[in-house]
Amino acid sequence: MIINTTILSWVTFIYFASAIFYLFRMVTGKQFWGPLASWSALAGLIAQTAGILLRWFESYKMGIGHAPLSNLYESLIFFAWTIVFLYLIVEWRIKSRNIGAFVIPFAFLSMAFASFSPNVNTRIQPLIPALQSNWLISHVITCFFGYAAFTIACGLGFMYLLKGLEKGESSGPFLRFLPRREILDELTYHSVVIGFIFLTLGVITGSVWAYSAWGSYWSWDPKETWSLITWLVYAAMLHSRFLRGWKGKRMAIMSIIGFASVLFTYFGVNYLPGLHSYF
Amino acid sequence: MKKIVLSFLSSLKLTVALLIIIAALSILGTVIPQQYGPGESLTHMSPGLVKTFRSLQLLDLYHSVWFIILMCLLSLNLIACSLKRFPTSWKLFTATPSLDRTKPFEDLSPDNILMIEGERSGITSRVEHLLMKRYKRFRRRDTDTTTTFYGEKGAYSHFGVYIVHASILIIIAGAIIGSLWGFEGFVNLAEGESTDTVYVGRQKSLKELDYTVRCDKFSITYYANGMPKEYRSDLSFLENNAVIFQGPLLVNHPVTIKRIKFYQASYGTIPGGRVHITITRGNDKGTTLTVDLKDSFYLKENGAKVTIQRIEENFMSMGPAVLLSIHSSEANMQLWVFKDIEKMKQAIPNLLQKVPKFNPSLFKPYFFKLNTIAHTYYTGLQVSYDPGVSIVATGAFFIVFGFFLAFFSSHKRLWVRVDEQEGKTRIMVSAQSNKDPVGLEREREYLLRHFKKGSEVII
Ligand code: HEM
Numbered sequence: 083m084i085i086n087t088t089i090l091s092w093v094t095f096i097y098f099a100s101a102i103f104y105l106f107r108m109v110t111g112k113q114f115w116g117p118l119a120s121w122s123a124l125a126g127l128i129a130q131t132a133g134i135l136l137r138w139f140e141s142y143k144m145g146i147g148h149a150p151l152s153n154l155y156e157s158l159i160f161f162a163w164t165i166v167f168l169y170l171i172v173e174w175r176i177k178s179r180n181i182g183a184f185v186i187p188f189a190f191l192s193m194a195f196a197s198f199s200p201n202v203n204t205r206i207q208p209l210i211p212a213l214q215s216n217w218l219i220s221h222v223i224t225c226f227f228g229y230a231a232f233t234i235a236c237g238l239g240f241m242y243l244l245k246g247l248e249k250g251e252s253s254g255p256f257l258r259f260l261p262r263r264e265i266l267d268e269l270t271y272h273s274v275v276i277g278f279i280f281l282t283l284g285v286i287t288g289s290v291w292a293y294s295a296w297g298s299y300w301s302w303d304p305k306e307t308w309s310l311i312t313w314l315v316y317a318a319m320l321h322s323r324f325l326r327g328w329k330g331k332r333m334a335i336m337s338i339i340g341f342a343s344v345l346f347t348y349f350g351v352n353y354l355p356g357l358h359s360y361f
Numbered sequence: 362m363k364k365i366v367l368s369f370l371s372s373l374k375l376t377v378a379l380l381i382i383i384a385a386l387s388i389l390g391t392v393i394p395q396q397y398g399p400g401e402s403l404t405h406m407s408p409g410l411v412k413t414f415r416s417l418q419l420l421d422l423y424h425s426v427w428f429i430i431l432m433c434l435l436s437l438n439l440i441a442c443s444l445k446r447f448p449t450s451w452k453l454f455t456a457t458p459s460l461d462r463t464k465p466f467e468d469l470s471p472d473n474i475l476m477i478e479g480e481r482s483g484i485t486s487r488v489e490h491l492l493m494k495r496y497k498r499f500r501r502r503d504t505d506t507t508t509t510f511y512g513e514k515g516a517y518s519h520f521g522v523y524i525v526h527a528s529i530l531i532i533i534a535g536a537i538i539g540s541l542w543g544f545e546g547f548v549n550l551a552e553g554e555s556t557d558t559v560y561v562g563r564q565k566s567l568k569e570l571d572y573t574v575r576c577d578k579f580s581i582t583y584y585a586n587g588m589p590k591e592y593r594s595d596l597s598f599l600e601n602n603a604v605i606f607q608g609p610l611l612v613n614h615p616v617t618i619k620r621i622k623f624y625q626a627s628y629g630t631i632p633g634g635r636v637h638i639t640i641t642r643g644n645d646k647g648t649t650l651t652v653d654l655k656d657s658f659y660l661k662e663n664g665a666k667v668t669i670q671r672i673e674e675n676f677m678s679m680g681p682a683v684l685l686s687i688h689s690s691e692a693n694m695q696l697w698v699f700k701d702i703e704k705m706k707q708a709i710p711n712l713l714q715k716v717p718k719f720n721p722s723l724f725k726p727y728f729f730k731l732n733t734i735a736h737t738y739y740t741g742l743q744v745s746y747d748p749g750v751s752i753v754a755t756g757a758f759f760i761v762f763g764f765f766l767a768f769f770s771s772h773k774r775l776w777v778r779v780d781e782q783e784g785k786t787r788i789m790v791s792a793q794s795n796k797d798p799v800g801l802e803r804e805r806e807y808l809l810r811h812f813k814k815g816s817e818v819i820i
Contacts, residue, residue: 208586210589211611275768279761282760282761283761286757286761294615297545297626297743297745299750299753300536314384317380318384321380325373351391
């Protein structure tokens, strides 16, 4: 195994530990676990950054240098990276660790899928002609920042629904630790706004790439269409905020539906007929 | 009646409904194979189903009446909604509130009021100085006992939403222009061939260009591991037999000639062609010949005539092969000669006993070996013209710009009144914003802190 994949598979365990610490903190109600959770997430992020940079460097040493954003393995790794990166910024900004238990597990799952699924090829491969484009790099980066923000919004949506189960003082620390519903609603909205902007940028850069590679900025292939569907779901969500009775629970559910659409855009599209082949 | 239609068209409920319906219809379009999509695989559906789908226009869903009606409704919805709300936003943008109003200062919470020891005029000028620095739109009004300031910033943030929505209309307009006046053509050109017409799939018609395109050469280069590294067509463009442009066409690097863009879209090999074949006699070092399909050569030994009957890129999944037919006075035989015969013998040990026709030394004393099949490539060019692209790009630029105004800017309005009460100077601060309460709070705290600085605060 090459060194970068070894580091990255270790990062999977660090994120697993971090997720468990965040969860312990919520379940036991002991603050003690909090700093442990945050610091391990940060340590994981640093190690992961090193792993990604190393992979980049190795690809140049092999004479096929390119940014490590070109296949499923590399995109899953980058997905996890953006989730943790954005999450830590949020944690630092709102000065609260309550969301971690609902977000870091997604990063762990993405890493685990990348590192341990037999269907994911971890080798560094050269770029086929269609992928040799700088627009592709900006496309992947913007899309995944968008996906990460939507992941956080989805975690917040789950928290909102769980918070609804709380029954006064009799509830355990887990439910009491969840922030108030108004705060969750507000945070969901802000995450979706960030995600929406990045997704829009992702669709735009993707269209520029398609225009230079295939001669058409939009050709309704399943991946493009599903990114439009995702975009429409979140656009509907941003507008329904202004409708009476739509704040709260329905927004939480929409943030989960939106995320399902993101996942389908990312993975599910491969099971549909007529996939845009990369040349 | 007119009123009902208008209020229907300008309602946000319609917006949300339309967005969700368009999303749902788009899902349908990814589940049902589309006629002009990349797949074009209607073969595994029953003919009845195909017929039903076709009559409902579900096989070209994104250009169906359903889709067009929905997009029209969305556009009307956008226009109606914007027209209805714009006057309000304009008023908020241009409003110049009267500074005599006391309303902003009623019901102020105590932490918005400062009582300061010191002379009013000095404090007033300090307040003015600070406010003028921070607020571009700034006014002052004095009476005998009070001074009132009004400052605002970010009033343009009211326009963010309109810019976003106008951009969507611009993008839709650009897409319509492209589909009405543009075309997407396709042509396969063998090396050496030229054309001045391309096939336009959507219109099922031929499109004539003002000039001729010739493919001089097509080539592929590979990485060490066998993955393709570069597809390259060397093209010449000719007008009245004179070359007007000559150059390589690569994937991701289209070539534009007279506003029409050419893309490297696919390639293939033309069946037939020629082969390089080595003939060894006994232990000699062998001769390599290049022979075209159906051509023949003669062998020294017994005047046998060998003809290339067939050339196969991948014969019976065993790789490249040619069929030779050999005629001499003693024999008439056919013989398949493979490129990878050694590998095949390893895989199937008694292959040559089973299939004598595959034995490269069947015609004694000669041994035949296929070296390579020389390819004649053809290049697949996408040829397109889209006059709507720059319009769509403009829309895309402004939608992002609009997002920043809509989400990250806010209209902050500030009233400050300085007067005297019980021998002290009183400063009252009233701040308002259309969104971003956090930013507003920060601004308020900043101002109060700086008004206090250098003064003795009483409360
Ligand atoms: C795909 C289409 C659309 C997109 C991407 C879009 C985008 C947006 C965005 C980003 C906002 C700001 C939301 C916020 O502040 O939370 C917004 C607000 C709004 N949109 Fe749209 N919009 C679309 C279609 C429409 C349509 C068709 C209408 C027609 C009625 C509409 C009416 C409004 C209204 C009334 C607001 C609220 C403005 C406010 O009070 O802040 N939008 N839209």
